[in-house]
Amino acid sequence: MTAHQNGNISAEVSDFLLNCFARSPGWQLWLSLPLSLFLLLAMGANTTLLITIWLEASLHEPMYYLLSIITLLDLVLCLTVIPKVLAIFWFDLRSISFFACFLQMYIMNCFYAMESCTFMIMAYDLYVAICHPLRYTSIITEQFVIKAVIFILARNVLPILPIPILSAQLHYCGRNAIENCICTNMSVSRLSSDDVTINRLYQFIGGWIMLGSDLILIFLSYTFILRAVLKLKAEGAVAKALSTCGSHFILLLFFSTILLVFVFTLVAKKKVSSDVTVLLNVLHHVIPAALNPIIYGVRTQEIKQGIQRLFMKGW
Template identity: 85%
Template sequence: MTPCRNGSISMGISDFLLNCFVTSPMWQLWLSLPLSLLFLLAMGANVILLITIRLEASLHQPMYYLLSLLSLLDMVLCLTVIPKVLAIFWFDLKSISFYACFLQMYIMNCFLAMESCTFMVMAYDRYVAICHPLRYPSIITDQFVAKAIIFILARNVLLILPIPFLSARLHYCGRNVIENCLCANMSVSRLSSDNITINHLYQFAGGWTLLGSDLILIFLSYTFILKAVLRLKAEGAVTKALSTCGSHFILILFFSTILLVFVLTHVAKKKVSPNVPVLLNVLHHVIPAALNPIVYGVRTQEIKQGIQRLLKKGW
């Protein structure tokens, strides 16, 4: 029995219903095929990348350890969101248990923040490689990577933890239909009869503090990199330097752009279809994961050669 804000008593709900694209049900049919293909591409490409880095001794370097971490984060995000979305599209399995919903909420927020933090560490790695090449081996060591991973985990695991707890403590009196394909914090909290101001404030403050600080540091790193590159006088040095961090910058730019578009459409939700933020939220969990190994595999010669050697061994 759960007390509601109006003084009535309601039975506590045991599950939620994910009700996405209700105004355009045909979206589910048309989206299911490209979404499933993107999911298979993301999982397969990241597995190949992880195996290549694991088996190729030449890739046992700090930069590739960070890339492995990014691939693991992408895979967890995909597995947390996309299978459930496809189950809704194909089999109409909209129900998700109370605890599974808040677990999904935590993983999504936590791992997206960890991915942003990983991009920041990778930007610092490229900054040292380009701006202080002689000191790179002494600064970017295996110990540095281990400490960076501990920082990424500790910062985001602890600071994101209040988000699902703030939502779980609310009273849900009968309303259990989430107008989303996933258990987004505010989509769930709006179902409560309680005041959700604290949820809004923590989501806003935490999100902009974590992601905002990461983006500022990434921007500063690439500003210093660009200045250093423009000072290079050796023939081909500029092209080589830009190629070294070009793939990384492309992924960060895409990650930030799609996140910014999602935020802007959410703010202007009265002027855009309610399906647009939902669609962007889903795609944000699969498109970067699919692009990450492809961009690095195509643009990084060492990884490309490592995959080719593994394929030859397989034959």
């Protein structure tokens, strides 16, 4: 039986209602314009970057293949969340089916984990490029990228699956209004009357193991890179090396905001309006996706030149 909007039934629900900004409904009107602009920017910038890397033979290198993976993941994450949020803002289409809700939950968790893993591999790529430049072409090859993609999929696709499965196994009776714009595990599971300790622990422990291990390895890579950079004596070598790491570091800062949002949600949920954490969750799905390709396009000369040649040819 489908749950009604008033949520006053006792039967198992078959859909949910996404109540965005329940305490501050006025936010929806002014937020819809920047969100739609960021969505268009994310679609245009990421698509342009992907086409440039695909068509420009000079960009057919492992570093740019890894960047393509980040770009694809950003696109999927953005399209998984933002169009539905805008549909809620503009047309009050708050209903989301049982299946679609848990599919969205899986994609968000899985693709964030894959993006974290890709950043870790990119950090290793930078480490080899700066610390072992003479061996770079023999270590970072196309075969390396293929193995990296297999590793990213193997480490994340199946281990993330229990998160939506455990949440979907819960009984949802009566209440079907999710106090969020997206189907996060925490937001959905609190609607159930069942014990949700296991699925919350699985996401918490699994998330910190995956993201935590990636961040530790990234930190170690940057430690070795910094140590190697400080030993460089050639004029301009330090600036060039740091510039090589700059784009990756900026993208990493954008991505790491998910951890800050998660910590902020847990620590300040009783002191700050829940609408603030909902807003941060929504913005995190679109702002990095919109800015990441621009950061690489502006800071990487090869990409900038490739985009210019592409536009001169008229695609």
